[in-house]
Amino acid sequence: MEQFTVHTGTALPLRHSDVDTDQIIPARFCVRSTRTGHADALFADWRDDPDFVLNQAAHQGATVLVAGPDFGTGSSREYAVWALQDYGFRAVIAPRYGDIFRANSLLNGLLTVVVPTDVVERLWEAVAADPTVEVVVDLMALEVRCGDLTQPFSLDEEVRARLLSGEDLISATLRHEDAIAAYERGRRAALPTTR
Amino acid sequence: MGSTLAQKAWDAHVVRDGGAGDDLIYVDLQLLHEVNTPQAFDALRAAGRTVRRPDLTIGTEDHNTPTLALDRLIQDPEGRRQAELMRENCAQFGIPLHRLGDPDQGIVHVIGPELGLIRPGMTIVCCDSHTTTLGAFGALAFGIGASQVEHVLATQTLPMRRMKDMAVEVTGRLAPGVTAKDLILALIAEIGTAGGQGHVIEYRGEAISALSMEARMTLCNMSVEAGSRAGMVAPDETTFAYLEQRPGMPKGAAWDDEVAYWRSLRTDEDAVFDRRVSLDASAVSPYVSWGTNPAQSVPLHDRVPAADEFADADERAAAARALEYMGLVPGTPMRGILIDTVFLGSCTNGRIEDLRAAAAVLRGRKVADGLHMMIVPGSARVRAQAVEEGLDRVFAEAGADFRAGAGCSMCAALNEDRLLPGRRAASTNNRNFEGRQGKGSRTHIVSPPVAAATAVAGRLVAPADL
Numbered sequence: 001m002e003q004f005t006v007h008t009g010t011a012l013p014l015r016h017s018d019v020d021t022d023q024i025i026p027a028r029f030c031v032r033s034t035r036t037g038h039a040d041a042l043f044a045d046w047r048d049d050p051d052f053v054l055n056q057a058a059h060q061g062a063t064v065l066v067a068g069p070d071f072g073t074g075s076s077r078e079y080a081v082w083a084l085q086d087y088g089f090r091a092v093i094a095p096r097y098g099d100i101f102r103a104n105s106l107l108n109g110l111l112t113v114v115v116p117t118d119v120v121e122r123l124w125e126a127v128a129a130d131p132t133v134e135v136v137v138d139l140m141a142l143e144v145r146c147g148d149l150t151q152p153f154s155l156d157e158e159v160r161a162r163l164l165s166g167e168d169l170i171s172a173t174l175r176h177e178d179a180i181a182a183y184e185r186g187r188r189a190a191l192p193t194t195r
Numbered sequence: 196m197g198s199t200l201a202q203k204a205w206d207a208h209v210v211r212d213g214g215a216g217d218d219l220i221y222v223d224l225q226l227l228h229e230v231n232t233p234q235a236f237d238a239l240r241a242a243g244r245t246v247r248r249p250d251l252t253i254g255t256e257d258h259n260t261p262t263l264a265l266d267r268l269i270q271d272p273e274g275r276r277q278a279e280l281m282r283e284n285c286a287q288f289g290i291p292l293h294r295l296g297d298p299d300q301g302i303v304h305v306i307g308p309e310l311g312l313i314r315p316g317m318t319i320v321c322c323d324s325h326t327t328t329l330g331a332f333g334a335l336a337f338g339i340g341a342s343q344v345e346h347v348l349a350t351q352t353l354p355m356r357r358m359k360d361m362a363v364e365v366t367g368r369l370a371p372g373v374t375a376k377d378l379i380l381a382l383i384a385e386i387g388t389a390g391g392q393g394h395v396i397e398y399r400g401e402a403i404s405a406l407s408m409e410a411r412m413t414l415c416n417m418s419v420e421a422g423s424r425a426g427m428v429a430p431d432e433t434t435f436a437y438l439e440q441r442p443g444m445p446k447g448a449a450w451d452d453e454v455a456y457w458r459s460l461r462t463d464e465d466a467v468f469d470r471r472v473s474l475d476a477s478a479v480s481p482y483v484s485w486g487t488n489p490a491q492s493v494p495l496h497d498r499v500p501a502a503d504e505f506a507d508a509d510e511r512a513a514a515a516r517a518l519e520y521m522g523l524v525p526g527t528p529m530r531g532i533l534i535d536t537v538f539l540g541s542c543t544n545g546r547i548e549d550l551r552a553a554a555a556v557l558r559g560r561k562v563a564d565g566l567h568m569m570i571v572p573g574s575a576r577v578r579a580q581a582v583e584e585g586l587d588r589v590f591a592e593a594g595a596d597f598r599a600g601a602g603c604s605m606c607a608a609l610n611e612d613r614l615l616p617g618r619r620a621a622s623t624n625n626r627n628f629e630g631r632q633g634k635g636s637r638t639h640i641v642s643p644p645v646a647a648a649t650a651v652a653g654r655l656v657a658p659a660d661l
């Protein structure tokens with residue numbers, strides 16, 4: 001997993017709520033069998049519109065996506081996270097996320113920060129006034145900073161520690177191998193098996 | 196203080212109590228389909244790990260599979276590669292796989308119950324958000340991402356935070372012609388696409404007890420469209436009667452023991468829910484969606500709303516965008532909307548009961564000129580059952596296109612069954628997102644009876660309108 005400590009970059013203002021994962025990456029790209037190489041598929045249908053924010057020259061190179069509530073709802077496709085990362089995004093800032101998308105993002109090192117709606121609006125305005133304004137997403141200090149705005153955010157302590165260290169979650173779980181084996185010995189015998 | 200059904204299922208699977216952090220939860224069953232899985236197996240191999248419990252894992256092919264013929268190749272080379280990798284990976288790690296053409300193949304959420312693998316109180320995961328379907332059996336079933344699939348393959352566990360509990364109390368009875376699909380659309384229209392976020396919804400009350408297992412699956416299927424992690428219905432006599440017919444069930448005294456355990460999986464009287472919502476089933480009528488998320492739905496007898504009818508600014512913006520995408524004029528009666536394609540199928544409504552409901556409407560009638568009605572069975576078993584009951588003849592006589600292969604088909608348009616840009620479909624699936632059924636496609640979510648009646652009339656109608 002990609003480590004995350006402090007990231008500084010420019011922001012992409014995505015002024016939409018309910019951006020489902022079908023929009024982030026349309027289903028027809030989910031026939032691919034790799035984790036990488038999905039940058040071309042990010043928001044593929046919306047990119048047909050030359051005015052779509054991702055196509056605007058002013059926002060090229062943005063690494064922080066700032067979106068409205070309920071970003072990443074719908075399908076569980078982890079391609080949505082991979083496509084965002086491939087395109088260059090390191091963090092997303094929104095008031096609320098789809099649960100599965102959020103879990104996927106944090107397992108891949110794409111930091112999804114929750115802030116109130118009015119903070120999202122202030123960020124949108126700051127970026128509208130100056131697309132080159134830097135946004136700092138600081139996981140050490142648990143803060144988003146932009147100009148004179150300093151917004152604290154919270155994140156589960158275990159998740160934060162893992163993002164800071166970049167440790168693989170499976171290795172962490174396998175330290176409890178004894179507990180897993182003990183649980184298995186006590187499982188109810190009538191539970192079904194597949195073969 | 197007592198426990199909810201969901202808490203009981205959770206408590207029975209805690210491998211390691213994480214206190215205020217994540218619990219480590221044991222997974223009783225992982226289902227796999229060909230999309231999203233190659234990456235998980237690649238990572239597993241790269242780390243030198245193996246599949247801990249192939250005997251608690253099962254695979255099927257559903258998203259990419261063709262429906263025209265069982266021996267047809269997957270047309271998209273990338274999709275074909277994905278299916279090949281699924282076969283290679285399952286073979287390498289000893290995971291049973293139901294390939295297209297196998298009598299047990301079908302949509303992942305449809306085959307699990309048919310095979311008797313889904314039972315009350317189990318924990319079940321699948322790399323697919325509609326895994327919530329399986330909560331109909333009183334199981335705790337939820338969708339996960341590809342990295343979590345890898346985690347479960349390697350450890351048979353998942354670190355997770357406890358979910359919150361939400362009760363949806365449904366009083367009264369559904370009127371004839373009103374289905375579980377209408378009920379769930381009415382609920383989502385009420386609480387919104389984030390209404391259940393972070394929660395497990397337990398559906399309770401008279402109306403729920405009266406539902407068949409198929410209808411409960413439809414209901415739980417769309418729990419995720421309300422943003423919730425899972426949906427559940429407490430097991431009861433209807434559940435036990437369904438399970439008794441399935442393969443691999445314990446017999447005799449062992450069966451009685453199971454039933455006794457399952458009966459204990461009910462929410463205690465004094466259990467506390469984090470949130471409660473109630474709904475009167477008798478007030479629900481057939482629902483259809485007009486927009487591009489499932490909450491944008493209204494009763495069929497209603498009309499297309501205007502964006503400025505929404506108080507919330509985000510909803511207003513979303514409505515304006517949806518109206519434009521859907522090419523709809525506010526004030527248009529929903530019943531007047533012309534439809535060119537009807538899709539009956541998916542994990543929401545691709546089971547035998549759904550096909551029967553459509554056949555009952557189509558019997559002795561014809562699909563409207565120029566309209567394409569595609570019927571895709573949810574599984575090979577559903578198709579075989581439909582043929583045994585002669586539903587295939589009803590569909591053929593009506594001029595509907597009853598496909599040979601089972602799978603997701605036009606629900607997500609990952610295979611070759613796609614709507615062309617600007618086409619307008621009445622679909623029994625669960626998502627009306629922009630481009631869901633093909634780039635530029637327009638989807639109205641409907642129930643199976645409304646789908647069939649719409650196919651006959653060429654516009655959105657209920658059977659009662661024919």
Ligand code: SF4
Pocket residue numbers: 257258302303304323325541542543602603606607624625
């Ligand atoms: S039928 Fe549709 S919703 Fe269900 S699993 Fe397949 S693609 Fe997903």
